[in-house]
Amino acid sequence: MRTSWVPSTAFDPADLDDVTRLLAADRDGWLHGTASAGSSVRAVAAQKDELARLEGNTVRSVVLVAPRGPARHAASLLQALLGGISTVPVLHAARTPRWVGPLDVVVVCTDDAGDQPLAESVALAVGRGADVVLAAPEDGVLAPAGRGRALLLPPRLRIPDGMGLQRFVAVGLSVLGALQVAPPPDLDALADELDAEADRNQQSSELFANPAKSLAVRCADRRLVIAGDSAASRVLAGYVAASLLRHAGVVAAAAGLDEAVAAQWHQHQQDSHRPGRPEPVDSLFHDPAIDGVLPGAPVRAVVLGTADEEPRLRARSASLPDVELAVGAIDSGLLRLNAAAELLLLAARCETASVYLGLAA
Numbered sequence: 001m002r003t004s005w006v007p008s009t010a011f012d013p014a015d016l017d018d019v020t021r022l023l024a025a026d027r028d029g030w031l032h033g034t035a036s037a038g039s040s041v042r043a044v045a046a047q048k049d050e051l052a053r054l055e056g057n058t059v060r061s062v063v064l065v066a067p068r069g070p071a072r073h074a075a076s077l078l079q080a081l082l083g084g085i086s087t088v089p090v091l092h093a094a095r096t097p098r099w100v101g102p103l104d105v106v107v108v109c110t111d112d113a114g115d116q117p118l119a120e121s122v123a124l125a126v127g128r129g130a131d132v133v134l135a136a137p138e139d140g141v142l143a144p145a146g147r148g149r150a151l152l153l154p155p156r157l158r159i160p161d162g163m164g165l166q167r168f169v170a171v172g173l174s175v176l177g178a179l180q181v182a183p184p185p186d187l188d189a190l191a192d193e194l195d196a197e198a199d200r201n202q203q204s205s206e207l208f209a210n211p212a213k214s215l216a217v218r219c220a221d222r223r224l225v226i227a228g229d230s231a232a233s234r235v236l237a238g239y240v241a242a243s244l245l246r247h248a249g250v251v252a253a254a255a256g257l258d259e260a261v262a263a264q265w266h267q268h269q270q271d272s273h274r275p276g277r278p279e280p281v282d283s284l285f286h287d288p289a290i291d292g293v294l295p296g297a298p299v300r301a302v303v304l305g306t307a308d309e310e311p312r313l314r315a316r317s318a319s320l321p322d323v324e325l326a327v328g329a330i331d332s333g334l335l336r337l338n339a340a341a342e343l344l345l346l347a348a349r350c351e352t353a354s355v356y357l358g359l360a361a
Contacts, residue, residue: 011220015360016213022203025359030247031203033159034212034352037344038194040167043156044174045187050151051178054131059088059179060103063130064172065121067094069161071109071135073239074168078176080231081340086182096121102129107175108150109168111161113140122146135171162246163351165239166194166344173340190341193330197345201352212352215302218324219244220357222300224252227260229313233304236343240304240350248357252302257316260301264320302326304350306342326350 015021022031064075075092082090091097095117096106106125110118113136122145125132132150136142143152153171155164170187177184199205201212208214226241228234234256241254255263300322305313307329317323328346330338 011217011357011360013207013213013217013220016207016210016216016356019203022356022359026355028160030160030163030355030358031352033163034348034355035198035202036157036159036163037166037348038191038198040155040157040159040164041170041187041194042191044153044167044170045191046156047153048174048178048187050153051133051174053151054105054133054175054178055180057105057131057179058103059105059181060101061089061091062086062105062107062176062179062181063097063100063125064090064092064107064109065094065096065118065125066092066109066168067115067118069111070163070165070239071111071168073235073242074165074172075109076235077165077169077232077239077340077343078172080235081343082176082182083231086176088179088181090176090182096125096128096130098124100125100128100130104128104130105133105175105179106130107133107135107172108142109135109171110142111137111155111164113137113142116141118142119145122150126150133171133175135168162243165347165351169340169344185340190344193341193345194348197348198352201349212349213356215324215326215349215353216356216360218300219250219252219302219353222322224250224302225260225263225299226252226254226302226304227257227317228304229257229309229316230305232339232343233306233309236304236347236350239347240302240354243351243354244357247351247354248361250354250357257301257303257313260299260303261316261319264299264301300324304343304346306339306346308339 066072066075079090079092119141126149134150135153138154173185176182226237228237237254241252244250244252301320302324303317304326310327328342
């Protein structure tokens with residue numbers, strides 16, 4: 001496993017433009033998976049009629065049950081984004097809480113059709129009289145646990161394990177929209193934006209015009225911290241760090257921007273008082289393949305956010321010696337919940353960058 005601070009080989013950016021090599025290395029279909037985010041959202045949009053039975057229901061709370069993987073990050077992201085927008089509480093839990101009842105809606109999200117503890121959560125929610133939406137495969141133990149009373153929204157596309165954040169967020173947005181407790185999402189417009197992002201990041205697009213490849217180059221052979229400044233972008237930082245580990249074997253810390261700035265100040269204070277610390281090295285003459293990681297090199301902070309947050313993020317990260325600002329920006333005036341859409345766009349870009357890092361290693 002390659003880590004972000006002990007590279008086994010020097011990363012060559014030219015490898016990212018070798019399409020034949022990338023496709024040969026992509027034995028698990030990761031590139032196809034990253035390009036399928038828009039299609040996954042469009043498939044959820046096509047299921048909206050199945051949510052019609054939720055319309056007009058009196059709701060006390062919406063509980064997003066998602067214990068692991070992209071579903072867990074999606075539920076946390078929805079809670080962070082909609083906690084202050086929804087007219088009822090939106091909660092994320094690993095299991096169905098014992099207090100749920102007929103006025104609650106439980107949305108169970110997973111790709112694991114054989115998760116027995118989660119099946120017990122489905123059975124508990126149904127038994128307590130809650131409306132249950134099951135965003136899970138049709139086979140396995142979960143659907144039968146709903147006893148024919150759970151509303152099933154199975155995935156319509158096959159994508160590799162560890163992907164699917166956008167689909168789960170789209171399901172949550174659709175449920176909240178159908179319940180009329182949050183603005184209805186424009187999923188078709190979101191899918192179009194994700195398709196456009198995938199087109200920019202496709203393997204045949206050269207590095208200079210490819211945001212995901214450019215981000216991969218900026219992350220290669222570096223110590224990394226992935227940072228966000230809002231509750232939602234901090235959740236996304238955790239997802240990106242998990243994606244780097246899964247797809248590229250890169251160990252990166254996920255933190256709030258304030259934590260990253262404080263850690264850098266602390267490191268600077270330690271270095272300034274450490275006796276015998278190495279002399280600065282001119283990076284122009286430093287070859288990581290021969291010399292290893294640059295002595296005393298600062299951590300590169302990849303700061304995530306939305307277009308509206310960009311000026312504040314630039315100001316707050318100005319004290320960091322090595323920072324990469326990654327912003328999701330959408331120009332379309334047709335999208336509602338633009339912050340959610342921009343973060344999902346950014347998630348797709350970062351995940352594709354992680355895949356490129358892994359394939360080029």
